[in-house]
Amino acid sequence: MNLKDVKDFTRQVPWGMLATSDGRIVGVRPMSGLAWNQNQLWCATFAASDKVAHLKKLPQAEYCFCDAAGKHVRIAGPCTISTDNAEKLWLYKAVPALKDYFPDPASPDFAVIKMSPDNIRMTTPDFTYSQVETK
Numbered sequence: 001m002n003l004k005d006v007k008d009f010t011r012q013v014p015w016g017m018l019a020t021s022d023g024r025i026v027g028v029r030p031m032s033g034l035a036w037n038q039n040q041l042w043c044a045t046f047a048a049s050d051k052v053a054h055l056k057k058l059p060q061a062e063y064c065f066c067d068a069a070g071k072h073v074r075i076a077g078p079c080t081i082s083t084d085n086a087e088k089l090w091l092y093k094a095v096p097a098l099k100d101y102f103p104d105p106a107s108p109d110f111a112v113i114k115m116s117p118d119n120i121r122m123t124t125p126d127f128t129y130s131q132v133e134t135k
Contacts, residue, residue: 001132003133015031017031018062019063031063039116039134043112074120077117078118079113081111
């Protein structure tokens with residue numbers, strides 16, 4: 001398994017679960033509005049969300065994408081929050097459904113979580129993990 005396999009899987013499974021923590025409270029929530037920008041996983045979010053507050057305190061997170069058969073991939077790494085209009089526009093164009101949540105990509109309510117994965121594990125047919133090279 002390689003990074004291309006992971007990217008293909010995340011495109012087929014449109015929802016991932018994002019886990020964040022502020023060091024005390026853990027939050028896990030379903031996320032869509034995701035796109036790969038080279039080897040970073042970008043996700044749209046509301047700038048005032050709990051996940052943004054968590055990531056500002058502790059900038060590490062993990063996504064888990066799972067299909068109906070239980071095959072899954074876990075993608076972990078450091079995250080940054082971007083409010084850069086050019087980056088928001090890139091994601092807005094990559095994920096057309098975002099217009100249903102943010103009528104204007106320059107909205108101050110819209111932010112981008114940018115994850116740089118440093119640990120990716122994908123299940124094999126026997127449901128053991130295979131480590132995936134992140135570069």
